[in-house]
Amino acid sequence: MPSFLDKFSDWAERADNLILRTRTRLGMLDPLQIVPYRSYGTPTRLYVKGRLLTDKGIGEPDASDSRWHNLLNMYRRFESNEISGAQLIIRPADGTEHAVVTDEEGYFTLNIEPQALPEPIDFMWYPVDVLLQSVPAPIPMAAGLRTQAPVLIPPADAEYGIISDLDDTVIQTSATDMLRMARTVLLRNARSRLPFKGVAEFYRALQLGRNGKRNNPFFYVSSSPWNLYDLLEDFLTLNQIPPGPLLLRDMALVRQKAGDASEHHGHKLKEIDNLLLTYPKLPFVLIGDSGQEDANIYREVVRRHPGRILAIYIRDVLRPDRATLVESVSEELRADKVEMLLVQDTVQAAEHAARAGLIFTEAIPAVEQEKHKDETTPDDPGEVQKEG
Numbered sequence: 001m002p003s004f005l006d007k008f009s010d011w012a013e014r015a016d017n018l019i020l021r022t023r024t025r026l027g028m029l030d031p032l033q034i035v036p037y038r039s040y041g042t043p044t045r046l047y048v049k050g051r052l053l054t055d056k057g058i059g060e061p062d063a064s065d066s067r068w069h070n071l072l073n074m075y076r077r078f079e080s081n082e083i084s085g086a087q088l089i090i091r092p093a094d095g096t097e098h099a100v101v102t103d104e105e106g107y108f109t110l111n112i113e114p115q116a117l118p119e120p121i122d123f124m125w126y127p128v129d130v131l132l133q134s135v136p137a138p139i140p141m142a143a144g145l146r147t148q149a150p151v152l153i154p155p156a157d158a159e160y161g162i163i164s165d166l167d168d169t170v171i172q173t174s175a176t177d178m179l180r181m182a183r184t185v186l187l188r189n190a191r192s193r194l195p196f197k198g199v200a201e202f203y204r205a206l207q208l209g210r211n212g213k214r215n216n217p218f219f220y221v222s223s224s225p226w227n228l229y230d231l232l233e234d235f236l237t238l239n240q241i242p243p244g245p246l247l248l249r250d251m252a253l254v255r256q257k258a259g260d261a262s263e264h265h266g267h268k269l270k271e272i273d274n275l276l277l278t279y280p281k282l283p284f285v286l287i288g289d290s291g292q293e294d295a296n297i298y299r300e301v302v303r304r305h306p307g308r309i310l311a312i313y314i315r316d317v318l319r320p321d322r323a324t325l326v327e328s329v330s331e332e333l334r335a336d337k338v339e340m341l342l343v344q345d346t347v348q349a350a351e352h353a354a355r356a357g358l359i360f361t362e363a364i365p366a367v368e369q370e371k372h373k374d375e376t377t378p379d380d381p382g383e384v385q386k387e388g
Contacts, residue, residue, distance in 0.1 A: 030054035032083060032142040034130055036149035037229060038245045040219065041126075042278060046112045048090050048128050048149045051226065052102045054081035080227060082106025085136040090149075091129040093118035099133070105250055107226075117153070124217060125150045125243075152245055154217040154279065159209040160310055160358070161279060163272055164287040165294055166222040166246075169315055170199055171235060198346035198371030200241045205350060205363035206285065207242045218244030221271045225249055247271040265293050269300060276305045283308050285358065287349075289315040290322035290342065295329040302338050311356055312340040313349045347371055 033055040039047045083106050090098040094115035100108045112128075121127050127148040135141050154161065164170060209216045224232065226248045236243055249267050276284065286301065286309060288294025298312050312333075314326050323342055330340040339356075343349045350367040353359045 030056065030081065032132070032135070032139075032145060034088070034132060034145060034147045035229070036130060036147050037226070038125075038150050038152065038233070038243065040152040040217075040245045040275070040278065042153060043117060044113060045278075046092060046114055046126075046128060046151050046153075047109070048112065048130070048151065049107070049109045050130060050147075050149055051106045052083040052086050052088070052108070052132070053106055054083070056080065080106075083135060083139060086139075087133045087135075089131045089133050091131065092116075093126075093128075107250065120153075121148075121150065124152050124154060124215065126153055127151075152217055154282065155213075155215045157211065157213065158215050158217060158282060159211055160283045160285055161217045161219060161275070162203070162206050162244075162285045162287065163219045163221055163275060164203075164244075165268075165289060166220050166232060167224060168289040168291045168317055169287055169294075170203075170220075170241065171232075198350075198367045200239050201363075201367045201370040202346040202350050202353075203242050204240070205359040205367065206353065208359070208363070210357060210360065218242045219247065219275055220244050221247045221268050223249055223267055265297055268293075268297050272297070272301050273304065276301070276308055283310050285310050285353075286312045287315075288313075289317055290319065290326050291317040295326045295340065298340065299329050299333060302333055302336050306336065309338050310358065311353065312338065313352075314340060314342050316342050316344055345371060 031054065032052060034050055034052055036048075036050040039049050041047050082102075082104075084102050084104045086102045086106075088100050088102070088108055090100055090110050090112065092098075092112055092114040096112075096115070098110055098112055100110045102108050118126055118128075128151055130147050130149050132142060132145040203218065204214075207216050207218065208214045220232075220236075222232075229246060229248060232246055232248075233243075235241075272286075286294075286298045288298060295314055298309075298314075302309050302312075316323055316326075326340070326342045330342065333340050339352075341349065341352055343352075347364070347368050350359065350364050354361040354364055
C-alpha cells in the first residue's frame with residue numbers, strides 16, 4: 001500500500017499499544033469480537049480465517065456520514081486492539097473440534113479436513129462455528145463469544161471462476177494519484193465510495209455464466225490490509241456485486257515491505273496460485289487494472305498454469321506508459337493463446353466476454369444501462385456530505 005497508509009497505520013499502532021495497556025490495567029477494555037473472514041474450500045478441505053479484536057463500535061455506513069465521521073472510523077480500523085495468544089475452537093459440522101491460537105496480530109487460520117459439510121447458508125457458502133475458549137491474563141474473558149465463518153465451496157458444475165483485483169478495478173480509488181487516493185480512502189465509507197461504471201452488472205453476468213445457474217465463484221485478491229475488510233465487504237454488498245473471499249494482506253507485513261513492489265507482486269501471485277491449486281479442474285477469468293502490476297502478475301499466472309486462463313481484462317487507468325506495458329504483455333500472451341484486453345469500460349469487456357462464450361449476449365444491454373446510470377452519479381459524493 002502507498003506510504004501515506006503505512007504512516008497512518010504506524011501512528012495508529014503506537015496509540016493502539018498505549019491505549020490497550022492502559023485500558024487493560026484500568027479494566028476499561030472494549031468488548032472482544034471475533035471477526036470471521038470469508039474464505040474458501042472444497043468438500044474435503046476448509047480454510048478458516050479470522051481475527052480476535054476489541055469492538056471499536058464502527059456502525060453501518062450511511063451516505064450522510066460526514067468526512068470527520070469517516071476519518072474517525074478509519075482511525076478506529078487501524079487502531080484495532082488485536083488479542084494475541086487467545087485460544088479458539090473451530091467446530092465444523094462433523095462434530096469435531098480444532099483448537100487454534102491467535103498470533104501476535106490477533107489472526108487465526110486453520111485448514112480442516114471435514115468428515116461432513118453443514119447445510120449451506122446461502123447457496124455456495126458453508127458456515128463453520130468459531131468459539132472463544134480462553135484469553136491471556138489480564139484480558140477479561142468474554143464468556144460465550146462465538147460466530148460463524150463463511151466458507152465458499154464452488155459447486156462441481158461451475159463453468160469457471162473469476163479472480164478480481166479491487167482498487168481501481170472494482171472500486172474507484174485513484175491509486176496512481178496519491179492525494180486523491182488519500183482523500184478517497186480516508187474520508188469516504190462503503191456508501192460514498194464509487195464502483196466503476198457498470199461493474200456490478202458485468203460481474204453478475206459472469207457469475208451467471210452460460211449455464212444460467214449463477215454458480216461461478218468470485219475471489220477478490222488485493223494488497224489492501226485486513227483492517228479494511230469490513231469496508232470492502234460492505235461495499236460489495238451495498239453495490240450488489242457478487243460476494244467472494246477477500247484475500248488481503250496483514251498490515252504488519254505491508255509496513256515491513258513499504259514501497260516494495262515485489263511484495264505486492266508476491267502476495268497476489270501466491271494467493272492466485274493457491275486458488276488454482278485448490279481447484280485444479282476449474283478454469284479462471286482474471287480481472288485487474290493497468291495502475292499497478294496486474295498485467296505482469298497475470299502473465300506469470302498464465303505461464304505457471306497453462307490452459308487454465310480463459311481471458312484477462314485489464315481496466316485502463318488512462319496512463320500511456322501503463323497502457324504500453326499492458327499492450328506489450330498482451331502481445332506476449334498471444335503465443336499462450338490467452339487474450340489480455342486493455343478495456344476502457346465494462347461494456348467493452350462484456351462484449352468480448354459474450355463473443356468468447358463466457359456470458360450471454362443478452363446481458364450486454366443491462367451492463368450498458370447500468371453504466372449509463374452510474375455515469376449520472378457524482379464523481380465526488382463527498383461534495384454533498386456534511387463537513388462535520
